[in-house]
Amino acid sequence: MSDENVGDSSGEEESLHEKHRKEKKDLLAEIQKIRHSVPKNDKKKKKEAQEQIAKLENELKDRHERELAEFKGNSISSGADQELTGKMGNLDVGNTGETKESAEVAKRRKQMAKNQKRRDKKSEKNKERDAMLKQQELDNLSGKRHLETQKIKQLLAARNLKIHEIASDGNCLYNAISHQMKNEKVTNESLRRQTSDHMKGNADEFLPFLTKLDTGDCYTPEEYEYYCDAIANTSTWGGHLEIQAISKILKCRIEIIQAEGAPIILGEDHNNSNGPIVLAYHRHAFGLGEHYNSVEPKSEIDAENL
Template identity: 65%
Template structure:
């Protein structure tokens, strides 16, 4: 009788694990479709990454919950078999309660060990990963200019907020993300011939039509669409200034060379700081109390 019950529990456990493996494969296929469908749209790409993270977390939490419930059921079955016929109902109930409490303590201890191991691994990755190395290199380059990184949130508005921060902080100019987006869109609309040749459709490689270009500019003004080289060029012309892009690899990129006699905005460009893609930060002067980390 005991051998038969143990065998049944083992079969149930294998069935759950096999189903979990199948569901992970199905989720991987779904993620591939989502990434493929958003490859050409930066805004949709960000939304897709958030959707993927949500699907992965939901599947992981459900799998952990099902495994835990299965273990608890097996534990309760074992407790029932161990109870002697002469035991009272109260003793039986107490034993079950004690077993469940110990199970919870064991599970909590196991999760704490996993968390501690993950934190230790993260500390190692932080010191050797691309993100850390990139940040340290940019810090060193900025230190030569007596500057340090001022962090900007990663929300699709990073370029505009970085420019707005420097204009307000260094030049006392009241410039917001929304106003800078609108000015950039208006400038690019008014100078369509200077920008449209550099925009092509991802699926066909064809140049943008006038209607597509108008939609592109409207997205700049009204959404959190990520900004790149063309938008920076437009901002340089709007503000009549040079913009220097500092990156960890290669020489700095300078736009607005014709404004050499005017001020310069410095924007750190990160490829690896966030999982969703490229990011721009701002800068501020190093004060006398700042210690620049060169490690």
């Protein structure tokens, strides 16, 4: 294999490792989201959450190992192809029978065919998965997610508001609030940092409400410190405690519209130019649970389309 090809392979492998590191970071955020969604004293839900977390971790680990093995197999195959081409250029095959080189060629061709078969099988699985996802989207029209969204839209319409979609990447709470604080230049990053600092500086207000899924015990000071660091440095999902902190940081009233039950209001004593902020809370938006969307005023076009 040439030095140029070695360099390309090394770069591709580093890209694969970088992808794996990002996916591990995203999984950490998803795990935090699952933990936040479990009621404090619901042992059954805690057990189910632990099993779900273990499954997600094992699936990610297995997939990373499989992708790395496939990458190394393909790299070897590519190098073998180039070496094979060079050897075939110098191959002298007589009529007396198969030479040692031709036997090696046949062996490598067989390996290449095997690799291609594996890639074809993976492609077929991806097609099946896509078909299942499309069917799931159709099923969702009569499912909890669709019905919940329709209910929230009705509640917002009564206030002449509509949903402003926020990406479900773990930053939904912070981006939803940032969307409504444009004039204050509040960003996801700055809001996460302020939330982390506020919760660290007021641990007595928040620490008693954080418990471990497996035991139900409160976080230790060290675990609480790690929790706050994750708020600032990862895309971990934010929930009620973070909203409570943000309300105090921004000195504004935050109202959460939900399909089931009355709106939740935090910071009722704040009534200034920074509020109120209105969020749409979706319990069934995605497979792993909760999601926050922002809202915005309905336009004349929206009203005509009703």
